[in-house]
Amino acid sequence: MSESVDQDSKTEEATPRKIEDSIGKGNVPFSREAPIFASLLAMLTAALFLMRESGSRLVVALEQFIENPAGWSLESDSDAALLFGTVARDLAIFLLPPVAVLMVAGLVSSLIQNPVSFVGERIRPQASRLSLGKGWKRIFGMHGQVEFLKSLFKFVAIGAITFIVVSSEQGRILNAMLIEPGSLPELVLGIALRLLAAACVATVVLMAVDLVWSRLSWLRELRMTRQEVKEEYKQSDGDPIVKARQRSLARDRLRKRMMASVPRATLVIANPTHYAVALRYERAEGGAPVVVAKGQDLIALKIRKIAEEHGIPVIEDKPLARALCKSVEVNMMIPAEFYQAVAQLIHFISTHKQHYSTGNRQ
Incomplete structure (x- = not known):
C-alpha cells in the first residue's frame, strides 16, 4: 500500500538528469516483443530465400545415404566418425545460414532500441533480487500482469493461426503419405511459410503496442516527487541561499574595487x-x-x-x-x-x- 502511495506522489516528469542517470545505470526501455518479431521475420526470410535450396541439397544427401546404405562401411571407429562427420557437415550447411540470419536479426532488434553499453551495475549481485516480496511483486504486479496478457495473446494468436492453417492444409497433409518422399520438404516448407507469415502479422501488432507501452512504463517509473525535483535543482544549480551569498560577496568585492x-x-x-x-x-x-x-x-x-x-x-x-x-x-x-x-x-x-x-x- 505504501509503495502505491509513493508512486502516486510522483507527479513530476523525470528531469533530463534523472533520465541520463537511469540510462547510465542500464535502466532503459526495452520491448521483449521486438526480438521475437525479428526472429519470426528472420525465419520467414530464411525460409523464403535460403531453406528451399539448402533443403534440396540436404534431401539429395539423405537420399544417397538411405538408398545406398551398403555404400557406407561401418567396420571401424574411423568409418563411424566419417559417417557422422558427413551427416554433421550436411546439417551444418543446412542450418548455419538461417541461424546466422536469426542472430543478426536479434542483434539488430536490440541495437535499434538501445545502443550497446557495458553496465556493471546490471550484472552486480544484489540481495534484493533474491527478495520474495519483490519477486512476488514482479510476478503479480502491473508489469507481471502485462507480461501475462502478452503471453496469453501470443498463445491464443499462434494457436488460432496454427489451427486455421493446418485445417486448410488438412487434405494435403493426409495425402503426404502417398506422395514421393522428395516432395515432402516442399510441402512442409509451404505450410511453414504460411504459419510464419501469419505469426509475423499477429506479432507486429503486439510489438508496436509493446514498444509504446514499454517506453511509457519506463517514463512512469522514473517520475519524481516535487521534493526530488527541488533537491535535484539544488544539486545541479546550487542552493539558492548559497548562491545569494556568493552574489553578495561578488558585489562586495566589485564595490571595493x-x-x-x-x-x-x-x-x-x-x-x-x-x-x-x-x-x-x-x-x-x-x-x-x-x-x-x-x-x-x-x-x-x-x-x-x-x-x-x-x-x-x-x-x-x-x-x-x-x-x-x-x-x-x-x-x-x-x-x-x-x-x-x-x-x-x-x-x-x-x-x-x-x-x-x-x-x-x-
Whole structure:
C-alpha cells in the first residue's frame, strides 16, 4: 500500500538528469516483443530465400545415404566418425545460414532500441533480487500482469493461426503419405511459410503496442516527487541561499574595487546625494571619458567622500548624474550623447583648476 502511495506522489516528469542517470545505470526501455518479431521475420526470410535450396541439397544427401546404405562401411571407429562427420557437415550447411540470419536479426532488434553499453551495475549481485516480496511483486504486479496478457495473446494468436492453417492444409497433409518422399520438404516448407507469415502479422501488432507501452512504463517509473525535483535543482544549480551569498560577496568585492578606483577619477558628477558618477579622462590615454565608479544613496555618498578626501572636483548636475548612472556601466566609456555635456564640465574644471575646490556648479 505504501509503495502505491509513493508512486502516486510522483507527479513530476523525470528531469533530463534523472533520465541520463537511469540510462547510465542500464535502466532503459526495452520491448521483449521486438526480438521475437525479428526472429519470426528472420525465419520467414530464411525460409523464403535460403531453406528451399539448402533443403534440396540436404534431401539429395539423405537420399544417397538411405538408398545406398551398403555404400557406407561401418567396420571401424574411423568409418563411424566419417559417417557422422558427413551427416554433421550436411546439417551444418543446412542450418548455419538461417541461424546466422536469426542472430543478426536479434542483434539488430536490440541495437535499434538501445545502443550497446557495458553496465556493471546490471550484472552486480544484489540481495534484493533474491527478495520474495519483490519477486512476488514482479510476478503479480502491473508489469507481471502485462507480461501475462502478452503471453496469453501470443498463445491464443499462434494457436488460432496454427489451427486455421493446418485445417486448410488438412487434405494435403493426409495425402503426404502417398506422395514421393522428395516432395515432402516442399510441402512442409509451404505450410511453414504460411504459419510464419501469419505469426509475423499477429506479432507486429503486439510489438508496436509493446514498444509504446514499454517506453511509457519506463517514463512512469522514473517520475519524481516535487521534493526530488527541488533537491535535484539544488544539486545541479546550487542552493539558492548559497548562491545569494556568493552574489553578495561578488558585489562586495566589485564595490571595493570600484571605490579603490575613485582616487583615479578626474571629476565626480553628483545629484547631489542620490547619485554619484566618477569619470576619468586623460587626453594621453585617448578615447572618451570612462566611468570608474557609480552608485546611489550610501554608495554615492561614499564616492563623494573619497573624492573630497583626494581633492577630486565634485560637480552637481542632477539630470546628467541620473542619466549617466542609469545608462553607463563601470569601466565603460560614456556614449556619444553625453560627450558635449561632459566636455563642458571637463573644460570648466581645467579653466578653473587653480581656484576650483569641491563644490557645486551653479
